[in-house]
Structures are given as structure tokens and as C-alpha cells.
Amino acid sequence: MIAVLSSVSIRSMAVACAAFAVLFLAALMIWPSDTPPGVEAGDAGPIIPRPLPSGLDLERDLFKYPVDPGSAALPPDAPVLAGVVGRLPHDAVAMVRDDDGRTRILAVGQSHRGWRLESLSGDAALFRRGTQHVRVAIPSIPDPLAEDQ
Secondary structure (H helix, E strand, O other): OHHHHHHHHHHHHHHHHHHHHHHHHHHHHHOOOOOOOOOOHHHOOOOOOOOOOOOOOOOOOOOOOOOOHHHOOOOOOOOEEEEEEOOOOOOOEEEEEOOOOOEEEEOOOOEEOOEEEEEEOOOEEEEEEOOEEEEEEOOOOOOHHHHHO
């Protein structure tokens, strides 16, 4: 009886020790360290930025076209957006008015009078011609009931 009991106890102790070793090594591997991998603790020093090259125009605008459609005048030959139809961003198309009053349907990537349709939103379209970008909003129609009040 003692031989059987000691055999079970030794086996249980061996399994418990192996499980502890696996958990301890796993904890060591995921434990966050103070230094990133490949950097020795004594290597840290002050970070000195490099000087900017001369001749940079630091006063220039960061963006090529304004986000607000009212802040920039549209070129006279810019497309006239009549509406946006479909599900954004999957199958929406822009309805663009021609000079003769007809409406033409444009998908993203198609062109109209040299202006390529770049992207669509619910109330505007972004067109590009060369380096020129223009955001054309759907014209708003004044509410006749609001004027009467």
C-alpha cells in the first residue's frame, strides 16, 4: 500500500512541478520589460533632433485643397453636381449637369469635361484635373416656407 501511495505522490509532484515550470516560463515571456528588445539599459541617451534643411517653405499650406466648400471659389468650368445616388462607398454615382441641361451619371474614376471624379460623400463630390482639386457641393434649394415666416 505504501509503495502504491508513494508512486502516485511522486507522479503527482512531477506533474505539478512541470505545470509550474511551464506557467513560470510563460509569465516571463509575456512580462513587460522596461527596455524595448535589442536595447541595452545603459544605451539610453538624450535624443537630439537633426536640424531642418535650409530652403524649406515652412509657411505653406499643409493641404492642397480646402475642406470647406465655401472657402474657395470654384473654377468656371468645374462640374455642376446635381446629386449623389446609391450606397456609399460601394455603388454610389454622381449626377452631373451638362451645359445643355442634361444630366450625366459618373462613377468614381470616370471623367466629365476633363475633370475626373475622385470620391463621393453624401452631399459633395471631389473632382481632379491635373494637380487641381475641387470639392463641388450639391446646391441647396431655399425652403419657400422658411421665407414666409
